[in-house]
Amino acid sequence: MMNTWIYARNLVVGLWIVFKRTFTKPVTVQYPEEQPYLPPRWRGRIVLTRDPDGEERCVACYLCSAACPVDCISLQAADNPEAHERRYPEFFRINFSRCIYCGMCEEACPTNAIQLIPDFEQSEYARRNLVYEKEDLLISGTGKYHDYNFYRMAGVRTRDKDKGEGEHELPPVDVKSLMP
């Protein structure tokens, strides 16, 4: 008999608790109209950035391709005779239908060339359109690191100067900084 009353009361209490939700606001984000806030370090679409001088940062070291757990990055290195025989990617291809947006390519990149940016709107009607070539990936800006130029940081300590004190050299990066 006691149990019956408890059951009956619980049913009514449950009804009331659900009814109170009438006066709360829905938690749904109405996506296409209402854009969600993406943090600056959101791992979304992958881009290839340029240094502050407007040159490609990528030195075609293949580290991103090697680090990629799903093997979605493909590139071919070449030497550029016009720029001190520096290496650059002849082609650079990312298959976004395989990419898992883990960000390991970004971690592996020694020149901060490859970066993941806060953009996830990559829907396509055909899967082949998800294969991005170099001209799709390369942007004109510097991405998250505005002042970084690999060749100016790449100096070593010699007899005459300490690291980062030569002509056209920049002081070393503070690797302990967490700022994006």
Add this chain to the structure above:
Amino acid sequence: MIDWSHTALTIAVILGSCLTLAGMLIWVERRLLGVWQERYGPNRLGPGGCLQSLADMIKIFTKEDWIPPFADKAVFVITPAIVVITALMSFAVIPIAPNFVVADLNVGVLFFLAMSSLAAYSVIIGGWASNNKFAFLGSLRAIAQLLSYEVFMGISLMGAVILAGSFNLSDIVNAQQHQWFVIPQFLGFLGFFMAGLAEAHRTPFDMPEAEAELVAGYHSEYSGMKFGMFFVGEYLSILLLSAMTVILFFGGWHGPWLPPVVWFGLKMFGFIALIILIRAAWPRYRFDQLLSFGWKVVMPLALINLLVTGGVVLWRAG
């Protein structure tokens, strides 16, 4: 003497509004469930999403109308029609306002009970004709549930009939001009509402179509507009349950200031919202719990209610 033009108009209005409301109710239910689950529900098509049912209908009409090769074809095809026809037939005796009723039968209550019993057949033969084990289990459950709930549905609304002294639904409404029957007949109301939920296969008693266990119960094999008919039939029976509850226990069209039709609609919407709230809040009972609850708790209560009501009425008459 029957005024044919008036009857024809009433039939057209009631039929049209019932089918439209049943369609809209699908959207209303999805929106209200959304409100109670802190989300939006369909809100894209039309103002507030109210044309969603139209879009669903277009989609469901363009679907393949598939009849399984192992099914009993004739019975399989005719079953969805029975669901809708029996639900719509009951609306013939529902008095929405004074003189706004298709057939003011002097056995309106019995007609309603007969039609809701006939609706049970559609479930039974629908599950049987599908020739599918899940559909069959669903219809087995439906048979047991409908048979047991039919009994005390009738008994629990007899109290209202005794108080009004008539089987005519308009008379029952008129007898509630000063006091709604829900006050003297609270047990009867609870029993009737519960039985109605079981009749309409609504949430605490929706075992026949339990999605989680039986795919979709007796209409597992149905697709396209045949499934749509089952769906519309279910919403028609929700409308019918709310309308009958309002008529039998909540004073029908009676209410101050507003016109009778508006009062009827408001009360009906209140019950529709309650039924949807119950779906949002309560879990499904186990099948044996349902049956033992029906036969061992509600049935004796309904009988006691009937006995006491009859005794009081006789004692007052002297």
